Each structure stands twice: as structure tokens, then as C-alpha cells.
Amino acid sequence: MEAMISVNKIGKYFKDKKVLHEISFDVHKGEIMAILGPNGAGKSTTIRNIMGIMYPDEGDISFRQHQGVPRNKIGYLPEERGLYKNVKVMDILLYLADLKDYPLKKAKQRALEYLKKFDLEGKENVLVEELSKGMGQKVQFIASILHEPELLILDEPFSGLDPVSQELFKDEIRQLAKQGTAILLSSHQMNLVEEMADRLFMISKGQKVIYGTMDEVKMEYANFKCTIRGHNERSMLEGLPDVERMKQSDNTSILYLSKHVHPATWLKNLPDDVSIQELVFDRITLHEIFIDVANGKNLMMEAGEMDA
Structure with a gap:
């Protein structure tokens, strides 16, 4: 081009x-x-x-x-x-x-x-x-x-x-x-x-x-996140494998996951008694990547430089 x-x-x-x-x-x-x-x-x-x-x-x-x-x-x-x-x-x-x-x-x-x-x-x-x-x-x-x-x-x-x-x-x-x-x-x-x-x-x-x-x-910088709507105790979710951090408000829990998590495999970690009214599995947004940059998070050190 x-x-x-x-x-x-x-x-x-x-x-x-x-x-x-x-x-x-x-x-x-x-x-x-x-x-x-x-x-x-x-x-x-x-x-x-x-x-x-x-x-x-x-x-x-x-x-x-x-x-x-x-x-x-x-x-x-x-x-x-x-x-x-x-x-x-x-x-x-x-x-x-x-x-x-x-x-x-x-x-x-x-x-x-x-x-x-x-x-x-x-x-x-x-x-x-x-x-x-x-x-x-x-x-x-x-x-x-x-x-x-x-x-x-x-x-x-x-x-x-x-x-x-x-x-x-x-x-x-x-x-x-x-x-x-x-x-x-x-x-x-x-x-x-x-x-x-x-x-x-x-x-x-x-x-x-x-x-x-x-x-x-x-693909390189946007790790997956899992958003669960439903009333769940924080302790039930934040200790799950590959959960790097978690946000919880009202009846919504957002789990930010480690890099290279396979969605279908990771979902098997959810407890049988977890309350799910709605579940969304997607990558973090460009907005969230931007916030990381603005806050000084060194994405290059974490992900390696990408050729373009």
C-alpha cells in the first residue's frame, strides 16, 4: 500500500x-x-x-x-x-x-x-x-x-x-x-x-x-475480560484462576484476565452456584488501553513491541 x-x-x-x-x-x-x-x-x-x-x-x-x-x-x-x-x-x-x-x-x-x-x-x-x-x-x-x-x-x-x-x-x-x-x-x-x-x-x-x-x-494488548451480571460474593470470583483484577458494583462483576486465556476453557472455572443473569466475554476496549497509557502502564514491557 x-x-x-x-x-x-x-x-x-x-x-x-x-x-x-x-x-x-x-x-x-x-x-x-x-x-x-x-x-x-x-x-x-x-x-x-x-x-x-x-x-x-x-x-x-x-x-x-x-x-x-x-x-x-x-x-x-x-x-x-x-x-x-x-x-x-x-x-x-x-x-x-x-x-x-x-x-x-x-x-x-x-x-x-x-x-x-x-x-x-x-x-x-x-x-x-x-x-x-x-x-x-x-x-x-x-x-x-x-x-x-x-x-x-x-x-x-x-x-x-x-x-x-x-x-x-x-x-x-x-x-x-x-x-x-x-x-x-x-x-x-x-x-x-x-x-x-x-x-x-x-x-x-x-x-x-x-x-x-x-x-x-x-490481539496484542487487549486482554480478555468477563462481565457477569448477578449477585455474587467478591470472594467467590476474585480467587478464580487467571483473574488479575476485579471490579464490582451493584450486581455486576468485571473480571480482568491474564494474557492468552482461552475463553471456552476458562469459563469451566466458574462455580456451579455462580449467579448469572447475563455474561459477556470480550476484550478490553481501546478506551481502557488508553487509560492504561495515560496512567503510565508500560504496555511495551508487558507485550513486546509490535511490527507494523
């Missing part, structure tokens, strides 16, 4: 403090790649280096095997929204398209199509400041994709959106990837990332923690 952008061992210093340590990953054509990490992990610094807002002190970034990333090939939806408030919607869209050297006639046609698609038909002459927060976010999203970028960087794209608008965004992001756009997605909404991303790169304290496909990450 063609690498649209390659980040190769970049390092970055702020004064005498190193904030990025040999960060390397690729974003392929037609894939959704998630970049994740706690606040202050280095995600925004990495994105700014890709954007050319700042430059790495070590390593390099290439676009289709050429040094540097042409700005007219990138679409960017920043976390902090920044549309001019006293400008009409169509005027700001055409202005931003023009900055990317995109034909204005084609930009206007595409803008009208996208405004209709995102339930903003008839809003082209409305001032940005008159839009709701969700509407404003839709306009900025349209601005980021209007010029048909080859690389699209989305920083918290779902923030502040209602469920219907989230579905619109997800559908459009998937469609763009299907058409060949390389998408770099940064979000703290782990359920949406887990649902959408093909691969992920997780960073903590400026260093790579996890890098691989979603399936690889789940």
Missing part, C-alpha cells in the same frame, strides 16, 4: 527539553490512521511538524517519498475552530479554497453540494457568527475537504457534534478514505476511533507506545 506521508524518526526540542523522541509512522493512501495519546503527549506537536507550522530538529517528513508536504495537498480541521465570524459562509469557503490554489468555479459547485449534504442548504449567505456551534463545525469540515486534499488531518472532528451529525461526519470520512484520501485522525473519543480507524499510533511523553492495525493492537 502506498505511503502518502512518512514520518521518519522525528525529534523536537523546546529550549532544552526534548518533547518528541524518534517518532516514526506512515499514513497510507485510502486509510484512516489514528494518532492517540493523553494531553501533553506530543500529538499536536507531531501534527504541527507535518503541517509545516514548525519543523523537526531531528529526522524528516516526506510526502510520496519527496521531502516536505505541499500545503495545497493537505486538508486540516484544527481542534480550535478559527473561521472568521463576520464573513458569509460561501465567502469563507471560497477564500480558503483559493488559498489552496483550487479553481473557484469548481469550489463553489462543491461547496453547494456539501452544504446540502450537511443540512446547511440555504446557509451560504449567512454570517459564520450566526451559525450554531455544530453548524460552524460542519462549515469548517467542508473547508478542510473542499479542495480535494490527498492528506486530511482531523483534530477532534467529533467534538460538540450531536449523534446525527457524528454519523454524517463518519460517513463522509469513510467515503473520502474509500476514494483514496489518506486520513490522520486525532480524537479522545475512543469508541469512535475504535469503530473507524484502520491503524493507530499511540504516543505518550513524546514516545511511541503502540503502533499497528486495530486488530493487531486488540
Whole structure:
């Protein structure tokens, strides 16, 4: 698969403090790649280096095997929204398209199509400041994709959106990837990332923690857990084989199991008198993996580094 952008061992210093340590990953054509990490992990610094807002002190970034990333090939939806408030919607869209050297006639046609698609038909002459927060976010999203970028960087794209608008965004992001756009997605909404991303790169304290496909990450780092609904004494369950830790509240017990447990075999350990109204056996979520990283749990030491 063609690498649209390659980040190769970049390092970055702020004064005498190193904030990025040999960060390397690729974003392929037609894939959704998630970049994740706690606040202050280095995600925004990495994105700014890709954007050319700042430059790495070590390593390099290439676009289709050429040094540097042409700005007219990138679409960017920043976390902090920044549309001019006293400008009409169509005027700001055409202005931003023009900055990317995109034909204005084609930009206007595409803008009208996208405004209709995102339930903003008839809003082209409305001032940005008159839009709701969700509407404003839709306009900025349209601005980021209007010029048909080859690389699209989305920083918290779902923030502040209602469920219907989230579905619109997800559908459009998937469609763009299907058409060949390389998408770099940064979000703290782990359920949406887990649902959408093909691969992920997780960073903590400026260093790579996890890098691989979603399936690889789940297999490598997401141990099984068994959730039992029913009234059971804690002592009955926490002493079972391969139970590393346990959470219990009301009538629900969550048993976090050791690595490489075989579900069908392990279930035979349950006592005959265990109360089961409902039982779910699955792997821990990406959200729980993220929490482990944020709390400083060294997943690499436990699981070994994964090639990707």
C-alpha cells in the first residue's frame, strides 16, 4: 500500500527539553490512521511538524517519498475552530479554497453540494457568527475537504457534534478514505476511533507506545475480560484462576484476565452456584488501553513491541 506521508524518526526540542523522541509512522493512501495519546503527549506537536507550522530538529517528513508536504495537498480541521465570524459562509469557503490554489468555479459547485449534504442548504449567505456551534463545525469540515486534499488531518472532528451529525461526519470520512484520501485522525473519543480507524499510533511523553492495525493492537494488548451480571460474593470470583483484577458494583462483576486465556476453557472455572443473569466475554476496549497509557502502564514491557 502506498505511503502518502512518512514520518521518519522525528525529534523536537523546546529550549532544552526534548518533547518528541524518534517518532516514526506512515499514513497510507485510502486509510484512516489514528494518532492517540493523553494531553501533553506530543500529538499536536507531531501534527504541527507535518503541517509545516514548525519543523523537526531531528529526522524528516516526506510526502510520496519527496521531502516536505505541499500545503495545497493537505486538508486540516484544527481542534480550535478559527473561521472568521463576520464573513458569509460561501465567502469563507471560497477564500480558503483559493488559498489552496483550487479553481473557484469548481469550489463553489462543491461547496453547494456539501452544504446540502450537511443540512446547511440555504446557509451560504449567512454570517459564520450566526451559525450554531455544530453548524460552524460542519462549515469548517467542508473547508478542510473542499479542495480535494490527498492528506486530511482531523483534530477532534467529533467534538460538540450531536449523534446525527457524528454519523454524517463518519460517513463522509469513510467515503473520502474509500476514494483514496489518506486520513490522520486525532480524537479522545475512543469508541469512535475504535469503530473507524484502520491503524493507530499511540504516543505518550513524546514516545511511541503502540503502533499497528486495530486488530493487531486488540490481539496484542487487549486482554480478555468477563462481565457477569448477578449477585455474587467478591470472594467467590476474585480467587478464580487467571483473574488479575476485579471490579464490582451493584450486581455486576468485571473480571480482568491474564494474557492468552482461552475463553471456552476458562469459563469451566466458574462455580456451579455462580449467579448469572447475563455474561459477556470480550476484550478490553481501546478506551481502557488508553487509560492504561495515560496512567503510565508500560504496555511495551508487558507485550513486546509490535511490527507494523
